[in-house]
Amino acid sequence: MSRLRIAEIFGPTIQGEGALIGEPTVFVRAGGCDYRCAWCDSMHAVDSRYRDTWAAMTSEAVWAKVRQLSGGRALTVSISGGNPAIQDFGPLIEMGRAAGYRFACETQGSVARDWFGALDMLVLSPKPPSSGQVTDWNAFADCLAAGRGAGRMVMKIVVFDEADYAWARQAAARHPDLPLYLQPGNPEVDPSVPVGAQQVADRLLWLVEKVTGDGWFAPRVLPQLHVMLWGNKRGV
Amino acid sequence: MSRLRIAEIFGPTIQGEGALIGEPTVFVRAGGCDYRCAWCDSMHAVDSRYRDTWAAMTSEAVWAKVRQLSGGRALTVSISGGNPAIQDFGPLIEMGRAAGYRFACETQGSVARDWFGALDMLVLSPKPPSSGQVTDWNAFADCLAAGRGAGRMVMKIVVFDEADYAWARQAAARHPDLPLYLQPGNPEVDPSVPVGAQQVADRLLWLVEKVTGDGWFAPRVLPQLHVMLWGNKRGV
Numbered sequence A, B: 001m002s003r004l005r006i007a008e009i010f011g012p013t014i015q016g017e018g019a020l021i022g023e024p025t026v027f028v029r030a031g032g033c034d035y036r037c038a039w040c041d042s043m044h045a046v047d048s049r050y051r052d053t054w055a056a057m058t059s060e061a062v063w064a065k066v067r068q069l070s071g072g073r074a075l076t077v078s079i080s081g082g083n084p085a086i087q088d089f090g091p092l093i094e095m096g097r098a099a100g101y102r103f104a105c106e107t108q109g110s111v112a113r114d115w116f117g118a119l120d121m122l123v124l125s126p127k128p129p130s131s132g133q134v135t136d137w138n139a140f141a142d143c144l145a146a147g148r149g150a151g152r153m154v155m156k157i158v159v160f161d162e163a164d165y166a167w168a169r170q171a172a173a174r175h176p177d178l179p180l181y182l183q184p185g186n187p188e189v190d191p192s193v194p195v196g197a198q199q200v201a202d203r204l205l206w207l208v209e210k211v212t213g214d215g216w217f218a219p220r221v222l223p224q225l226h227v228m229l230w231g232n233k234r235g236v
Helices: A048-053 A059-069 A090-098 A114-118 A137-146 A162-174 A197-213 A225-230 B048-053 B059-069 B090-098 B114-118 B137-146 B162-174 B197-213 B225-230
Strands: A004-014 A024-030 A055-057 A076-080 A102-107 A121-124 A152-159 A180-184 B004-014 B024-030 B055-057 B076-080 B102-107 B121-124 B152-159 B180-184
Touching (some): A004 A048, A004 B197, A055 A059, A090 A102, A090 A114, A114 A137, A197 A225, B004 B048, B004 B059, B004 B225, B055 B059, B076 B090, B114 B137, B121 B137, B162 B180, B180 B197, B197 B225
Parallel strands (some): A076 A102, A152 A180, B024 B076, B102 B121, B121 B152
Antiparallel strands (some): A004 A055, B004 B055
């Protein structure tokens, strides 16, 4: 039986960012990623030097853990990473949805999977220049096509600086029909360094003033609430 | 020509709370209210002792101001108060929608208006016990009926303490099909007293732990971002 590489499963807590912000959620964080973003805040789920901390779990075992954490009450499950699209989460989604659970997945949009269409929410988060990664827009379009059956599809872009902001405007122009969420980047990647709520608020204010100053009313601008609540602490 | 009592018109800024959190918005704050909530954070739009600060404006004049603030670019207009439902915002909504603007309205649900059905978003926010007000659930049901044509209808409840939380659970049981947003109350009502982002985060954390601890996964739990960004300052 094939196994999933799982960095962590935790919750329920609230979704801290993006279209489902505030939603009670259990998180399934997949291990492994095809990207190496300069400011990655989940390197423990990305870099293969953490590989021995990842669990090799069947879809059934992941589903059992989700059910246990949620006390058997249906809620939203967010599949994140790393890039979860490099693995097969189709069977997990099928089992969970049969029990009334809802599934969201967050991925950069570099790898298309047929199970995107079974999601309630597909969040595609292409990475801006500050990441050091280059977006393959053809692969991104393939992801959109694969997600056509999903309940909702949105684009989320993290913005650290002016160059990222300009890039986000171009990405939005490329996909004007995709609801867009912008979030200020969290420059502190070390989980042992506390990030204050005020710092998050200050970064948000900068981005709000950019967007409203430019009269760009398409995106929703949201902070990372989990960073406000818990800093970079893991498992919350 | 009939006039609207308007306490302030400001923006664009982001919507700080509830279902449209993060959305670039121009706010039209109506003057006058049938409630006197103990912790009201907008008393300047409620108490008739501030009446001489309210402008008597035609719907056309309000619409001209919204258009000017938004630079003529369509965005979301939030009609708040006070209780905007004690006035007739139908003509404003009609003019704005004809130009592609979207309209949200936030009201406690004590007075039903036919123009609720023309909204893109109707936010009904019944007030919990800490407010000192008593909800008339028949009037609330009339508001739901009036809003049937609206794009979306949601319920938002502010929670200050355990009694409010218990009341929110009862309200949710009464209207299980209405998407629910909970937000921690802001105990500081004086606009001259700064409220720190960390205080808002602490209140949010308390409410998140209540909800997830109880395995209550129906509501989304969100802070007031504008309080994090600007404290109680007006006009932002």
